[in-house]
Amino acid sequence: MSKASTDTIPFLDGKLLIAMPGMGDPRFDKAVVFICAHSPEGAMGLIINKPAHALKFDDLMTQLGIDWDGELPSPPVHHGGPVEHGRGFVLHSRDYDSEGSSMKIGDDFGMTATLDILTDIALGKGPKRALLALGYTGWAPGQLEAELQANGWLIADVDTELVFAAKDADKWQGAIEALGIDPRMLSSEGGRA
Numbered sequence: 001m002s003k004a005s006t007d008t009i010p011f012l013d014g015k016l017l018i019a020m021p022g023m024g025d026p027r028f029d030k031a032v033v034f035i036c037a038h039s040p041e042g043a044m045g046l047i048i049n050k051p052a053h054a055l056k057f058d059d060l061m062t063q064l065g066i067d068w069d070g071e072l073p074s075p076p077v078h079h080g081g082p083v084e085h086g087r088g089f090v091l092h093s094r095d096y097d098s099e100g101s102s103m104k105i106g107d108d109f110g111m112t113a114t115l116d117i118l119t120d121i122a123l124g125k126g127p128k129r130a131l132l133a134l135g136y137t138g139w140a141p142g143q144l145e146a147e148l149q150a151n152g153w154l155i156a157d158v159d160t161e162l163v164f165a166a167k168d169a170d171k172w173q174g175a176i177e178a179l180g181i182d183p184r185m186l187s188s189e190g191g192r193a
Contacts, residue, residue: 011038012035013036014034014035014105014109014158015155015158016035016175017153017154018031018153018154018155018176020151020154021186028137030049031050032172032175033081034046036136038144042139043139044137044139046111046137047081047133048091048133048163049078049168049171050079051078055077060077060132061118066115066119072124074121075121075132076131077134078133079133079134079135080133080136081133081135081138082135082137084135085134085135087134088118088133089113089134089136090111090113090117090118090121090130090133091131092110092111093109093129094110096110096117096128098112098114098120106158108158108160109158109160109163110127117130130164154175154179154181156176156179162174162175
């Protein structure tokens with residue numbers, strides 16, 4: 001990819017990617033991805049609207065040997081993407097910070113990928129809002145830019161209510177409608193001027 005093509009797309013840390021219809025990859029059908037990091041070295045994000053139906057938070061805590069009584073609110077467990085399914089990431093509100101382990105993403109979000117946050121959640125010391133993702137979505141240098149230029153994704157500002165409070169089944173449509181677009185009017189074909 002030429003330097004000029006990477007300069008046309010700003011870094012997308014803290015933005016949402018909304019999969020366009022007809023993307024061609026069933027893993028991302030109607031996916032909404034929160035971008036945690038984007039640089040010339042590539043990009044990393046978490047799918048925020050694909051629940052991991054086979055695994056509940058209580059089961060995960062048991063597997064990890066973390067005492068959990070189930071009385072406290074538990075974050076939903078999602079399929080974060082096709083890379084490293086066995087690795088967990090917690091996307092959370094900025095009221096939580098695990099020293100040296102939490103990555104700040106914009107003003108409203110953090111991401112922590114250590115067991116400390118799960119232990120803190122079990123003790124009632126975790127973030128007020130959180131979403132647990134197993135695996136992540138990753139792009140090699142220039143790959144995300146190429147997918148954007150090929151009309152694979154829409155870019156949107158992040159809405160904390162959409163990330164943490166909306167029903168997973170409603171997030172894709174809600175993200176598109178927040179852009180002022182009727183999802184029925186989307187086409188999988190991109191135009192060129």
